[in-house]
Amino acid sequence: MRVLFLGDMVGRSGRTAVWQRLPGLIRDFRLDFVVVNGENAAGGFGITEEIFRATLNAGADVVTTGNHVWDQREALVFAPHEERFLRPANFPAGAPGRGSGLYTARNGARVLVSNIMGRIFMVPDLDDPFRCVEEQLAACPLGEQADAAIIDFHAEATSEKMCFAHFVDGRVSAVIGTHTHQPTADHQILNGGTAYISDAGMCGDYDSSLGMDKEEPLNRFLTKVPRGRFEAATGPATLCGVGLDISERTGLAEAIAPLRLGPRLEETIPAFWR
Amino acid sequence: MRVLFLGDMVGRSGRTAVWQRLPGLIRDFRLDFVVVNGENAAGGFGITEEIFRATLNAGADVVTTGNHVWDQREALVFAPHEERFLRPANFPAGAPGRGSGLYTARNGARVLVSNIMGRIFMVPDLDDPFRCVEEQLAACPLGEQADAAIIDFHAEATSEKMCFAHFVDGRVSAVIGTHTHQPTADHQILNGGTAYISDAGMCGDYDSSLGMDKEEPLNRFLTKVPRGRFEAATGPATLCGVGLDISERTGLAEAIAPLRLGPRLEETIPAFWR
Amino acid sequence: MRVLFLGDMVGRSGRTAVWQRLPGLIRDFRLDFVVVNGENAAGGFGITEEIFRATLNAGADVVTTGNHVWDQREALVFAPHEERFLRPANFPAGAPGRGSGLYTARNGARVLVSNIMGRIFMVPDLDDPFRCVEEQLAACPLGEQADAAIIDFHAEATSEKMCFAHFVDGRVSAVIGTHTHQPTADHQILNGGTAYISDAGMCGDYDSSLGMDKEEPLNRFLTKVPRGRFEAATGPATLCGVGLDISERTGLAEAIAPLRLGPRLEETIPAFWR
């Protein structure tokens, strides 16, 4: 089964590019399931209900988030009603919305998607991501309730990302890192059959600082004195993510490869999709 | 001119792979200049004089480091005498050793190499990397004393890496990130002509946590209680780095592409070297 | 009932002063219960079994710890067998030893003592201290199983300390902060009857950096280059802690005042003990 995961959409540039390209990708490559991280879709900070819906309309099955999930306060309102909207599962019990869900892919497979946040260098400091995933997999094991399991692990430190992936290796289809906004090239299938990449990269303008206009971030580094607000960069976006091929028999990964489409990075499409 | 930059060698597995492969790479691709980051070469922690020399013997022109530079105390002794050994330049004045140097490449070009450390999430907290590079470029501008300028920017946060690169864009040949030990796929030539990649990746065993045996790091994440020491992983290493093509006329970059050689990641060699 | 809490003993100087003075304090002021934080008792790093026993012999009813608890590896061995040794309760389930206990004071009162670690700026990142204390108080509520409840909240940030104390205000006898090694003067009885102080201070040499010889810490701040090890300071120690008067009827605090004995700080003994 073919899955596409797109990293953090940043601002108008990023979300527009996703909305424009995603329907064609789904059609051309007969994708069964699509996950998009939307934590920076609204000007770089959070996501609105309108953007969330438009992303579903473009073909996403699930929208995941991260530390920026509540930057737009309206997310607190729509999160509880939207099955396809995920915030990190390791928020303390009682947080609005949900951290994981079981969805039906276009090929009929039941796909567990979970959004979990790391703790190293991250704010806010959520509950233990390792225990969180352990509980989720106990409740919904791959091969029983779920035919595939995809985790958006939203974290900064590569050590935490690697150890998290080793911890669930053989028990989920894929661990896809997000948050750093730069795609990594370390995609591999781990020993137990779980696909892994440290970071999917962002969908945004790569002539920027993390998709944000670089002027004010650079000013802060140089002077430590704020001069203005952080604004999303407005140049054309490059889409970054990964394509997965997941065994319909075992739920484990048969292939993982990056997808990059746009003006700034080396373009690539998973060869096993062709 | 052809430059190869190899990311953090980790442990015996990583350094041995570099020593074995580097002479062939230099010969086969007629490389003019080679930089290798060696901060984790001795069991993951620092570098010894013997390892440093063996790395030069294998063909490295310069060995750079980072936050782990003094983990092997003997580095404090040999650093001051070794022109080709760099520690981060933004250590306070008076630190042992040097942070940059001007070297002659095999094509006769004078190459400025600078090793600078970021500050976000990094220990120890060194001097301002932006001011540091500003001073270095004032003292040794590209196109005057230097025919090429390569910066190993050893840092964690992608925002700091991107802003640093934009800051020196057009004034150096390349900004190569190190420290996260995972290669990124965001290599590009910035608007001003500077080649950039967020992280070169490591030269080490990618079935690991940052090149270290994954058992104890994973134990720490799970239990928070130390059970043993951190040891370098012993599986076969994958070499990660970037190839650069630098204009002999302008000193700016004409091409940047990843190099990955080994069993775990997708292998690639810069196409423009063939 | 009269309780004495002594802050982090640091090194030989600190522990020796505690051992020498504690018996006299217990006798002279007819103390019912004594808690001592011992996380830095062994040269500044952790605690040995011998030091732990000697501290009990000097009159401590319970020895608490903090982030340094496992610095001496032997603590992993004796912790599980020692009822009167506490490590932070919010270590993940399965950690060696215990995080709280119910003890009988010399006046017959049943005293719950709990050792909990904060998360802001702290390593390792343990479980949520707020949820941890909630569970403890549910299992052993003040006025039912316990006649008094004392929490050693080992944390860095004053915001977390204050919020933690407000959270349990009226439900425990006292929240005593430790870890910063400097006594605060903000002791007060909160609105609900819980005694509070941000930090008890350390029992150690105050002509130092946190009880450690100041030469190497200062060297690190100045040069960022290690020159030697951190050693405990050897000058005479000042004892720092707080005295509590806890109602035998309600278990809430009737008085809190600092105790400081030694050569460097303004000496004081709780007036309500005389």
Added chain:
Amino acid sequence: MRVLFLGDMVGRSGRTAVWQRLPGLIRDFRLDFVVVNGENAAGGFGITEEIFRATLNAGADVVTTGNHVWDQREALVFAPHEERFLRPANFPAGAPGRGSGLYTARNGARVLVSNIMGRIFMVPDLDDPFRCVEEQLAACPLGEQADAAIIDFHAEATSEKMCFAHFVDGRVSAVIGTHTHQPTADHQILNGGTAYISDAGMCGDYDSSLGMDKEEPLNRFLTKVPRGRFEAATGPATLCGVGLDISERTGLAEAIAPLRLGPRLEETIPAFWR
């Protein structure tokens, strides 16, 4: 000569209490010089020009700040014109305003006041505070251009505060810590004659979280989900600071003692002022 230093005024409650009590304190105790930290005076976040002026009118000679200095954007406008307004001196060169000044006390003494920020756990990451103070003392040594020298060291970690004080011991009259908003009881005169306290405490409502209404900070600790804004607490403020007696001959400290006035903490006035 008699100096009063008052810690961070927080919100209306804190600043009003300072304005009401300060004139009487100056008159009753014949104070020669007064420094007030104002970084949280405007609702907890920064300071306005009007508040700054009212604080001078109440008798402050200098208003210092810290990490919150630019929270009110108007501070960027008035800082450059106000000699008696200090922001941390270790902002990069070119920052608005000034970090130190030489002022004439009511007894005619020339008093150097310097505001310097620590780096451990602090944002933004400013220049090296140790080098900063070294340069200031080289330019304006105690006993030559200055008859007294008072440093507001705005920092989180007690290790950095202690080491900073030891570094300048004998070269300044006093190092007064600010930022943690809880007064410490570790005031002492160091071996070289410099008065020291880790933190002066705040001037604000101590039934709070750092002077802020405790509801939202506590909500964030419990749920990690924002519910509202941080607002200054509105209960009556307790003034916290220290009194200094500085030798007019040597510029070194002869005495340091806390001042605490208000409803929540143990009240005290320096005995040597009576």
